[in-house]
Amino acid sequence: MAERPVLAEALKAHGISRRGFLKYCASLTSLMALPPALAPKVAHALENAARPSVIWLSFQECTGCTESITRSHAPTIEDLIFNTVSLDYHHTLQAASGHAAEEARMKAMEEHYGKYLVIVDGSIPVGNPAYSCIAGISNLDMLKETAAGAAAIVAVGTCAAYGGIPHADPNPTGAVAVSEIIKDKPIINVPGCPPIPIVMTSVLAHFLTFGLPELDELGRPKAFFGETIHDRCYRRPFYDQGKFAEAFDDEGARLGWCLYKLGCKGPTTKSVCATVKWNDGTSFPIQSGHPCLGCTEPDFWDNGGFYKPLSMPAGDYRKLGLAAVAGGAALGVAGGAIARATKSKAAAAHETVDAHDLEKKS
Amino acid sequence: MTAEGHPPETSKSAVDELRSHLGTGNARPVLREIETALGALLESGRETTIDLGAIPFGPGDERMLDEVLGPGEVHATIYAMGESHVAETGVPGVWRVDHFDQRGETLSRFIEVTFCPDILKTQTADAEAGLARLTARLAAQDGHQH
Numbered sequence: 001m002a003e004r005p006v007l008a009e010a011l012k013a014h015g016i017s018r019r020g021f022l023k024y025c026a027s028l029t030s031l032m033a034l035p036p037a038l039a040p041k042v043a044h045a046l047e048n049a050a051r052p053s054v055i056w057l058s059f060q061e062c063t064g065c066t067e068s069i070t071r072s073h074a075p076t077i078e079d080l081i082f083n084t085v086s087l088d089y090h091h092t093l094q095a096a097s098g099h100a101a102e103e104a105r106m107k108a109m110e111e112h113y114g115k116y117l118v119i120v121d122g123s124i125p126v127g128n129p130a131y132s133c134i135a136g137i138s139n140l141d142m143l144k145e146t147a148a149g150a151a152a153i154v155a156v157g158t159c160a161a162y163g164g165i166p167h168a169d170p171n172p173t174g175a176v177a178v179s180e181i182i183k184d185k186p187i188i189n190v191p192g193c194p195p196i197p198i199v200m201t202s203v204l205a206h207f208l209t210f211g212l213p214e215l216d217e218l219g220r221p222k223a224f225f226g227e228t229i230h231d232r233c234y235r236r237p238f239y240d241q242g243k244f245a246e247a248f249d250d251e252g253a254r255l256g257w258c259l260y261k262l263g264c265k266g267p268t269t270k271s272v273c274a275t276v277k278w279n280d281g282t283s284f285p286i287q288s289g290h291p292c293l294g295c296t297e298p299d300f301w302d303n304g305g306f307y308k309p310l311s312m313p314a315g316d317y318r319k320l321g322l323a324a325v326a327g328g329a330a331l332g333v334a335g336g337a338i339a340r341a342t343k344s345k346a347a348a349a350h351e352t353v354d355a356h357d358l359e360k361k362s
Numbered sequence: 363m364t365a366e367g368h369p370p371e372t373s374k375s376a377v378d379e380l381r382s383h384l385g386t387g388n389a390r391p392v393l394r395e396i397e398t399a400l401g402a403l404l405e406s407g408r409e410t411t412i413d414l415g416a417i418p419f420g421p422g423d424e425r426m427l428d429e430v431l432g433p434g435e436v437h438a439t440i441y442a443m444g445e446s447h448v449a450e451t452g453v454p455g456v457w458r459v460d461h462f463d464q465r466g467e468t469l470s471r472f473i474e475v476t477f478c479p480d481i482l483k484t485q486t487a488d489a490e491a492g493l494a495r496l497t498a499r500l501a502a503q504d505g506h507q508h
Binding site for chain 1: 386387411412413415416418419420440442443446459461463465467468469470472480481484485486487488491
């Protein structure tokens, strides 16, 4: 990897000034949720970062994650990050197809064994691996084969991170997450349906500059999944005041009150949607008047219904979702954690709780 | 509503006016942080940068920040990978630094408490490139004259 051009050379080749590079580093430091004082260290790390080989594997997915990460125009921050990696295999984006494409993957693996980065979007069917194959190779075999020589794996999107929609009940293909198959490599989960483009690229930037980011109990980078959407929501003051929209067209909705009673999953969903936002920082679902669906959490599709308030238990918070609730409650540091704990209790007892109950600290 | 079925202009501006006051209550703590940082700058020369993107800020918070700090004497526009607006506020030593991409979308927003933001200074690497460019241009000019 060392022989590959580093970022500073790539920027110079693009005619970008040092001042532009410092601006880029300042913005990147902000996006990585690092203290602004670390911007010079980010600049130094980026200047010396090698250009790693990246193999992108797409399994049971809708291509929404790829759409998301490429949905920007050059040269934005996202594009710059992509200029700093060597995307050696991505069967949606690459020109080669069939055996030629597979040869590119094998070549990249051979040349950079032990050093390349694998990005996976989509879940892996294990019920019958033949449900999803590429060039006659099952997703399961391709993942195992490619992961063997990887330095790390980034599971992009909720499907790769937690099984996602293919994993939804009744999970006809036996879809599982990357982490349920690969146990001996560092895995960074970047969930979302799809994830915010800049979050994906910032995780890659973090890997390039400082190595593996600090992860939470669900394998997500804490910088982007450390707080709930509710913690950072601009409508939070209305929640605290008990002002809720009761319908999509009532006075409360018009006044921008909290969407909790319309099913908002913000209190139990960790993501930076409320601060980084979507479409180049334009807005996010709650700002557009729609409740958060909770797409960065495991089993979000099966958690009872998008328009049911969290205080109406769905009854079957499964596996990782329940673990996340318990883990969050143990920390006991934020209102969101209290809400999650109460949700868990309610799920067990099938009792009805309201917003007022969720605010009780005892 | 007007006879044409459109809402009267005044009602729209009244709603905008109302919205511009909606805040999270975070502006005041940030202003106190700025006050402390400015004191530290004067006492020890320590510079501080506050990332406004990391704090929930509503229109009312922005409004309060702008009203309390006010406009200052310096306003510079940098054209590097999109515009950056660097402006000293009405409180000398407190600067707003807002970075935008080529399409005008906000990349990041900072308050810098410093005597001069680094981004305004000419960087050594750029000066070196500038020297090489100037030398090449002069050489080309000399070539035309001979």
